[in-house]
Amino acid sequence: MDRATVEPAGQRDAAGAAEDRVDLQALLADSQVRQVLDELDRDLIGLKPVKTRVRDIAALLLVERARAQLGLAGGSPSLHMSFTGNPGTGKTTVALRMAQILHRLGYVRKGHLVAVTRDDLVGQYIGHTAPKTKEVLKKAMGGVLFIDEAYYLYRPENERDYGQEAIEILLQVMENQRDDLVVILAGYADRMQTFFRSNPGLSSRIAHHVEFPDYSAAELESIAETMLAQMQYRLSPSALQALREYIPLRMAQPHFANARSIRNALDRARLRQANRLFASGAGTLTREALMTIEAEDIRASRVFG
């Protein structure tokens, strides 16, 4: 983070050097970006490469701001991104944080996130697509446009598909109105690969390709604990053991969607807990009983069957 302090020293005399300096730490404190980065570290488990990349981008923007203060115009960097990763790896969550970070660093003016899919961009008949795409783009200006499952925009099997039109409008705006919005394309890694291969113009306009790795079993466990804490539940020691056995079993099953599968599993466990409390016929329940998920709530899952 101390890249900028290196630069101004040297050939200048002492009087000139004072105006040639900029306090990067003050800029950092001023932008409050550290809080967002710390929150990112705290709230999101795992995702090492993603966090490093977000830090890199934050550092770049901060240095860019420092340079601007000294009158070194580098032109605003292109910040369009692609997020690739399996389902449930936190792409949307990180995109939301990204919008906040870019806003605090003054790269986007408003810092809101507009999340869209193919349906929001592509029309159903001739002449419908362009106004639709432009409307979405206008709404996203000043913030971040997040296109989920972006590869659906391009349907090579149908040469008359209107998706291509949407891509072209998107490209134009990505190139000409970099100051107005940041576009994030998201989707599963392999399909994004083919998407970018068939749309080289799009790929070359995206500076940051961020890959979201799958979570390990240990990470999923701490994700589960965080989620439960947010929902004001807790696991009994035996339930924790059951969850530890559950996670690898679920990971081995088809349609495993990382954190999303874990959330669903927890939701079902809550359901079973509620059922169990009803069936027990107890008149009064303690706070403890209402908060605790027992091993049987988890072991009833079909994964163990």
Add this chain to the structure above:
Amino acid sequence: MRITQGTFSFLPDLSDAEIRAQIEYALANGWAISVEYTDDPHPRNYYWEMWGQPMFDLRDAAGAMQEVLACRSAHPHLYVRVNAFDSTRGFETTRLSFIVNRPKDEPGFSLTRQEAEGRTLRYTLSSYATAAPEGRRYR
């Protein structure tokens, strides 16, 4: 004759930066922006042509500004105005409306006097520009 309709019309024409700031103000109030143009600037002509649809859910002036500039370059010789519509119950009306483009040459209005019963006089205004058929005004 310089036409004075809507907000700011007694001020010099707004610059693009000033238009943008006004749009930003309207958006901050949660108003929807629309752009309209006309070649018939009669003060009682409420129905100007719509330049695209009103823009709801905008957060930033950039999108609306883009439409203002597009409308202006498509109709450089006509009147263009920006409206800000407030959908709050009880208002449900335009809260701000200002001209952002006007023809170079504004011929103004003629006052016609009609003699009616007795010595009653009825007055009516008509724009010199509208004497020409639609599409051939303000060339």
